[in-house]
Amino acid sequence: MNRISVGFSSLLICGTFLLGTGASHISAQVPKPSSPASSSDLSSTGTPQAPAMTAVDVGAFLDGIMTMQLQREDIAGAVVVIVKNGSVLFAKGYGYADVKAKVPVSPAGTLFRPGSISKTFTWTAIMQLVQQGKINLDADVNQYLDFQIPHTFGRPVTVRNLMTHTPGFEEVVKDLMVNHPDELPSLRSFVIAHRPHQIFAPGTIPAYSNYGADLAGYIVQRVSGLPFEEYVQKNIFGPLDMTHATFVQPLPESLKPMMSNGYQVASQDSKPFELVPPNPAPDGSLSVSGADMAPFMIAHLQNGKYGDVQILQPQTAEMMHARQFSMDPAVNGMALGFYEENRNGLRIIGHGGDLTYFHSDMHLIPSEGLGFFVSYNSVGKGELDVRTALWDDFLDRYFPVHQTRPPTVESGNLDSIEGKYLSSRRAQTTILRSLWWILAEASVSKNADGTITVDTMKDFAGQPKRWRPIGNMQFREVGGQQLIVFKRDSSGRLMMVTEDPIDIAQRVSWTQNQTVLQFALGFALVIFVGTLLLWPVGALLRRHYKQPLKYTPEQLRLRLFVQLACAAELIALVAFAGSMAYGFSNLSFFSDAFDWWFRLMQLFFLLGFAAAIVAGYARYRLWASTGKRAWQGIYTAGVLLASCVFIWFTVASRVLQFSLKY
16 A cells, blocks of 8 residues: 655745755765666657647546546546646546535535655655754654664664655554554554564665655654644645645545545445555545646646746755665666656656555656646546556657667576566565565566566556567567566675565565465365265264264364364464455454454464364374275375474464564
8 A cells, every 4th residue: 555644845935045955965975876777778769749738638538538437437537737847737537536415526516535755755854854953864863752762783774764765664554444544553653562573674675665754754853843644734735725635534624525436346346545554644644635746747747847846946946856766777666755667768756645546646846847646536447457557558649759660589498487477565574474475476477489477567458568678687678668587686686676665575495486375274274164065974974874974982082172272273364364355355353452452363373373283193193093095195294294284384473472563
């Protein structure tokens, strides 16, 4: 989930001081940024003629696309706002903010939830305090906190690490959503209680972190001396005349009538206003109208200036927008809070944002003075990635390029890169560790034509993209512009680096292989279910044919132990799978309010763990005492193997631990 928030100090108050000493303070903190990724396969030669980007042409173009998208995907409504050269070029609402009441979306009068685009406000607030000399980007964050972030790898987490998503934190999902306002924790209590473990050394591996943005918001609050939401209101919303924007939850009474409903699909009932912990949530609780996003985009495109207001000094804004971290110079990297998304020969920075029902994107092209914001109030059918399709079509219309096929190179030994790769944005120490083997794992395979396929990377038709080798362990998207780079880390582990700079994928062994996991658990479930089903079925058959079970009392006890053990193991696995399925469709389930259930689930696993040992022993004793028949030997081996699978899964998934910080 992408989530965000911001605070900012007015530079009008600082005046000449920030133009002088403040600017020198910034330059002392920041190394010269590296160049953005090149687009060597794009050429301006023979480039198609683009139509003039006028309000009329843009309107006609977007009307056709947006109408089609809303109808095809069953989306209730959306808003699109485009700024160009310091003014609004286009702003329009599509569809409905309230389907039942037939309330149309208005750019100025309808609020949307842009999710993690909120983070760009938080990062802007940080940069204002940097230029005031109150924050050092390369200082230990503990310098600004009233609690400690451990130096797990012998080095501190810095503010720059937070802004480039390289603090090394593992992914946590607990308290992403709550159902009632009184369940919203304060910002301070949240960042203290939800501190995740570090699984990477700071500054080495990108792993997108909502917690990192919340921590940055708390630093803004601590350093400025103002509550986060007040700081944002005073130093960003106020100066930019953003009168329809707030991080407050629930909404202030004056803004509630403007809030768009959220929908799974437009043809179903609307959903309640989503409450994003903490309160406020610097990583994602922003509610804002499309029109109010315009001055924020203009300010960043004009190096901090909007009208007569300068919310960032030019040097600060330029530094914020420059590349700061990348796993490889050939692909997109991270700026300070913004990520690169270069395309069609253009350097683009931006951010996306998602809550459960709202899905948004903000794109900035500094060289063109262009900003593009879109937000949808529905999930839709999911047959098309509407945001990406819209942006790609817009770029292809107004910034078309002639795309040349890269030179053909020998594919080499593709066997070396085949395998399973796990996203760096994952849980590694929590009770949900094994879940990420399913959610965040990609499979790389070779094709007969010398290309490769990554099963999680699909085109708009839902088909896996193919990637052609272009040399140096780089692969270009067939018929597209994206790039994949394979390289090894310092320990020799193979990594897959994509154009998405907020994480990478690392090759994993068979013990974390999604296919192996699914096959092993599937086998265990067949044994457990089969054992329990054959118990009554066998009894009925013996009764029908008048063939009593000729077991001694001891053998009957052993048989009962096996059946009870299989039941205990089955209950534990079903409880885990059911909890995950329900939780990801109802995120408020992952909260302190349901800790009792997770403790109960752990009890199931504890009993199942003990039962697995008992089952293996009892089944072997039973087999040995009944003549060691071949078919019973096969079944006994199956029970032993299924019990081993359960024990392995219990240990590998780390489900049995005291901590419920997940």
